[in-house]
Amino acid sequence: MKPESALKRFTAFLREKGLRLTQPRSDILMMAWSTHDHFTADQMVAWLTEMDGKASRATVYRTLSLLVEGGFLSSMDNGQGTLLYEHILGHAHHDHMVCLGCSRIIEFRSEEIESLQEELAARHQFQLVDHTLRLEGYCASCQRQRNDA
Amino acid sequence: MKPESALKRFTAFLREKGLRLTQPRSDILMMAWSTHDHFTADQMVAWLTEMDGKASRATVYRTLSLLVEGGFLSSMDNGQGTLLYEHILGHAHHDHMVCLGCSRIIEFRSEEIESLQEELAARHQFQLVDHTLRLEGYCASCQRQRNDA
DNA sequence: CTAGTTGCAAAGGATTTGCAACTGA
């Protein structure tokens, strides 16, 4: 999905909720859309400051919440009490491996795990809404460094 | 594992790190060992206060960290920025389904998912240390309530 | 116009830390 189209969808989403598209909201969406990395609210504030697209910290938090609610972004805990966001490009859901050495994030997807989850939920009469799978460990290059040391 | 034995192991763990077994530490371990539920640091403080086993909030946090480090407790994020602890009784690892309605936690375990995770990690040359799998949704009784409403 | 937005600064909640007074081995 191209940025313009995301913006259109966002506008529609806002209108449906009786909300308005404003410059800060548009800036934040564009910014989120133009990175392919996971980012924190704080990084978003920094980016906007750099590019003198203005949006206060408060507005960034408020807008990121809206974007998650609207299904434009997903958020995950970084494991230290901070939320990491990433945009959803109509891509299929994926899970994460997080390197304990360099914080690198490797994305992966396993159909088998997905369907096992569904089976398990069904078995417990649990109505699945979402899930999080995080593998923690060391990426190839951090393993080498650790071996050297 | 019985409480006494956990205490022994904890003492050994502490000694190895040049730390001491103290009354607050012992109280916290016993308390953690005597509940079969997930609990927060705050609940632990409340319990200790009730039973006039004294330990300040600071000490509770410091001790819970030690217990996690020593493998006596595991901690997981409750999804709202608070850590939930649970003791490990030499039980096998398990994962969680968290009810979005009533916060109930259902534990489960799937060998198949476990081994798929290992496969995936290996495929990415990722050295697995730990993992977290959380299924979010609605438990059977909350589904009924939602249907009624 | 006017309901919805923004920025600011203050408030919040969870957790951590500095420090001086203790205490277990």
Add this chain to the structure above:
DNA sequence: TCAGTTGCAAATCCTTTGCAACTAG
């Protein structure tokens, strides 16, 4: 004895909120 502990309060970190001044439609 004396390194390790504790409690307290202050400090942090991330995130949310109250509010008066704006602004999109």
